[in-house]
Amino acid sequence: MGVMRDGHRQDVRDAIAVYAVVALGSVVGGVLRALASSVSLAIWGPGFPVGTLIVNVVGSLIIGFYATLTGPDGRVFASPRQRLLVMAGFCGGFTTFSTFSLETVMLMQSGELLVAAANVAVSVVTWLAAVWLGHMLATRLNRLKGSRP
């Protein structure tokens, strides 16, 4: 009975740790995204949503790289919790689909149909290219000979 209760407590602690790790990564990613969008607004102005594009491309690159580097054939060991922190937490919080959608619809509604279409095309192509590039870079690293930690 005591053993069962200890087991249950451990499960609860593990569950809390999982959510805490996702929350922590999300907060860091979200704050960096907010800063990036202010900086890009100051540099490029409001004509084209450059800030959202940059965070989504960088986040896709990081997740592609990290997922492969720490995956089953990966060179670097990361615990499930570390993977959650970086992937579900940081990358999930840093990138945003809702802001991308909103900015695109706003462009459409202000009559900038061509700019809206360009935003969709450029975004989707660069997101997918970035995640692929990250994956390929990590695959190269994984194949390098040498000491595995």
Add this chain to the structure above:
Amino acid sequence: MYHLLLVCLGGLLGGVARFLVSGLVARTVGETFPWGTMVVNISGSFVIGILAAVVQAHDLPALWAFAGTGFLGCYTTVSSFSLQTLALAREGEWVRAGGNVLLSVAVCLGAVALGLAASSAFAGGAG
């Protein structure tokens, strides 16, 4: 600085909500197609449409920092979408990969438009 704190708080809740909802959907309908991420992105896009109309009409930058940039920004995700699309493509599931891209983009844009329209219709009816 105050707004950045609101982004933190919203982001904390948004990240946890995404993890909960996408996990729940994935466990319910299976993981052969990334429905979890899609449900999160579509629902987040709908709500950001409603929110954007409210924030614009009433000039509420603090609400936008908390709920728009913080919560919905962290609730929705492009990184998981990209990674899952890549995984489908690498498995040779080109139709599913393409379907994920087209469906996500089309429905999320539609959801934002619907949210904006719903919000202004409601505001118009109330006013």
